[in-house]
Amino acid sequence: MLLALCNVAIAQSPAAIGYHVQLSDAHAHTLRVRVDLPPGAAQQEVQLPVWNALYQIRDFAQNVRGFHAHDAGGRSLPVEALDKTTWRIGNAEQGAELEYEIHANLGGPYGAQFNQEHAFLNLGELLIYANAARGQPVTLELENLPKGWQIATALARNQQTAQSATFFADSYDQLVDAPIELGTFHQTSFVQDGANYQIVVDAAPGDYQMSSLSSLIGKIAAAEVSWMQDRPFASYLFIYHFPRQASGGGMEHANSCAIELDAGQLASDPLDLESVTAHEFFHLWNVKRIRPASLEPIDYAHENYTRALWFSEGVTTTVAEIALRRAGLLSEQQFLQSLAREIRTLQLRPAHTWQSAEESSLDTWLERYPEYGSPERSISYYNKGDLLGVLLDLEMRRVTHGKKCLRDLFQWMNQHYAMHHQYFPDSAGVRAAAEAVTGADFSEFFDSYVSGVQELPYQQLLATVGLRLLRHEVEIPDIGFDSVRNEGERPIVVAVVEGSDAAKSGISPGDTILKLNGKPVQQEIGVLLASLHPGEVVRLQVAGLKGTRELKLKLGVRQEEQVEIADLETITSEQRARRGAWLVGEAEK
Numbered sequence: 001m002l003l004a005l006c007n008v009a010i011a012q013s014p015a016a017i018g019y020h021v022q023l024s025d026a027h028a029h030t031l032r033v034r035v036d037l038p039p040g041a042a043q044q045e046v047q048l049p050v051w052n053a054l055y056q057i058r059d060f061a062q063n064v065r066g067f068h069a070h071d072a073g074g075r076s077l078p079v080e081a082l083d084k085t086t087w088r089i090g091n092a093e094q095g096a097e098l099e100y101e102i103h104a105n106l107g108g109p110y111g112a113q114f115n116q117e118h119a120f121l122n123l124g125e126l127l128i129y130a131n132a133a134r135g136q137p138v139t140l141e142l143e144n145l146p147k148g149w150q151i152a153t154a155l156a157r158n159q160q161t162a163q164s165a166t167f168f169a170d171s172y173d174q175l176v177d178a179p180i181e182l183g184t185f186h187q188t189s190f191v192q193d194g195a196n197y198q199i200v201v202d203a204a205p206g207d208y209q210m211s212s213l214s215s216l217i218g219k220i221a222a223a224e225v226s227w228m229q230d231r232p233f234a235s236y237l238f239i240y241h242f243p244r245q246a247s248g249g250g251m252e253h254a255n256s257c258a259i260e261l262d263a264g265q266l267a268s269d270p271l272d273l274e275s276v277t278a279h280e281f282f283h284l285w286n287v288k289r290i291r292p293a294s295l296e297p298i299d300y301a302h303e304n305y306t307r308a309l310w311f312s313e314g315v316t317t318t319v320a321e322i323a324l325r326r327a328g329l330l331s332e333q334q335f336l337q338s339l340a341r342e343i344r345t346l347q348l349r350p351a352h353t354w355q356s357a358e359e360s361s362l363d364t365w366l367e368r369y370p371e372y373g374s375p376e377r378s379i380s381y382y383n384k385g386d387l388l389g390v391l392l393d394l395e396m397r398r399v400t401h402g403k404k405c406l407r408d409l410f411q412w413m414n415q416h417y418a419m420h421h422q423y424f425p426d427s428a429g430v431r432a433a434a435e436a437v438t439g440a441d442f443s444e445f446f447d448s449y450v451s452g453v454q455e456l457p458y459q460q461l462l463a464t465v466g467l468r469l470l471r472h473e474v475e476i477p478d479i480g481f482d483s484v485r486n487e488g489e490r491p492i493v494v495a496v497v498e499g500s501d502a503a504k505s506g507i508s509p510g511d512t513i514l515k516l517n518g519k520p521v522q523q524e525i526g527v528l529l530a531s532l533h534p535g536e537v538v539r540l541q542v543a544g545l546k547g548t549r550e551l552k553l554k555l556g557v558r559q560e561e562q563v564e565i566a567d568l569e570t571i572t573s574e575q576r577a578r579r580g581a582w583l584v585g586e587a588e589k
């Protein structure tokens, strides 16, 4: 279904490496991998990535069993482990067959999983590459497919039988940028503006509506394609998982994305689905094609350090919200409330006075550690990057009297970098784009707010669209402990206030908060507390060293700053016109 024209020629050129993945034992979550290395040097090094999908070192070699090599005649070849994830194959002049088993049981968009229900394969977590041949064409054969299972992927397909399917890609990088969903999923597709959109859903049928999902995707895709005035793909695949358990997240790829949302969350807050879909889809430009130089070439064996995630992630969210407004899925009021929440989130984190947006990007590799998530230690490049995107948009409008905006910056970067297959030089490239588009100097903006930690100029720039920020102290419920929560996981307690009800009831740092008032906790505790009141008694289910236990706590009270965005007392016609254009992400006429 996804056979692009440009791939036909590639299919005919010889593959450097042939991968064969046998779905061998669903019960044990085992895949059996055979890799055909072509003739080459006598000594060939192969590696399994240590990270993929998430910017976190996860050492996938931990799942590899029984790695060995032999020649075409079945004679053993020498294999030497060079480090935890690299092997050297000897006597490989005539090529070699490498074999290993790999355990795959991590669900979600960042995982690789094979069980009796389905398989979702991020191939970078499963397949080794040859150091000398990463840029060569590859083929992939999936074997031993369970009866009745279908396959969805953005990879180009050669052939398929009931039990196997073969795919090809023009490099290892391209291969592992297209996850594969296998199972008895539901699917639909539609054509819009000449492109094919395929939607695949792995969920209980009653937990979602395919027709509304399809209509939602049509609106978001139309909004983003028209905003960019570009559609650099013939086909795009959305893979959704809606499990009935705490989960969440999305992962972008060049021609597909994988999104997971808890079915309960999906029912209670449909805006989550819209936001994550708009965000992952816009990544097909921002990060996949408009790509920071620091992320290339991908170093699968070590961290790729980048200062640009504030732009590649945070400003992707800025644009996703523009797209939702253009698509009629987010009202002005909802947008301003969400903007106020983002401002409050940043301002309440003490680390915003010393960790810059660029440093937060560099430190993405620390996000797996709970302590790193504490407000005193870090800010989020999603959060500050989103705000920087909003403010950069307003500043571009201010210095050009409304004639240029963030849309022009993205179209400029798309034309000057993506379309020429060039990577942009991180923050300096964004600044250069802003300056090229507006003709103004953006050094102060970038020095103060992107690489620096000056307080962001909310009031000054919101005033250009007739708005102001109001701050006031309110009394909010205090639960007596601080917690941090990684995407898709439950909150973990990092500090407990001495003398609080939480301390008295034995909550300790390291405890995981499973349930609040009987419901699984799928958000930050602070978000859940917003609907409760000081003095109220809450029931918690907590797991930790003391086992899993049920506790009752009386909420205390504390003062906290609230943030609200409101109209200026008098609004000029220029401010009103600027606001109208800003809300739909366009320059003024």
Ligand SMILES: [Zn+2]
Binding pocket: 252, 279, 280, 283, 312, 313, 316
């Ligand atoms: Zn993202």
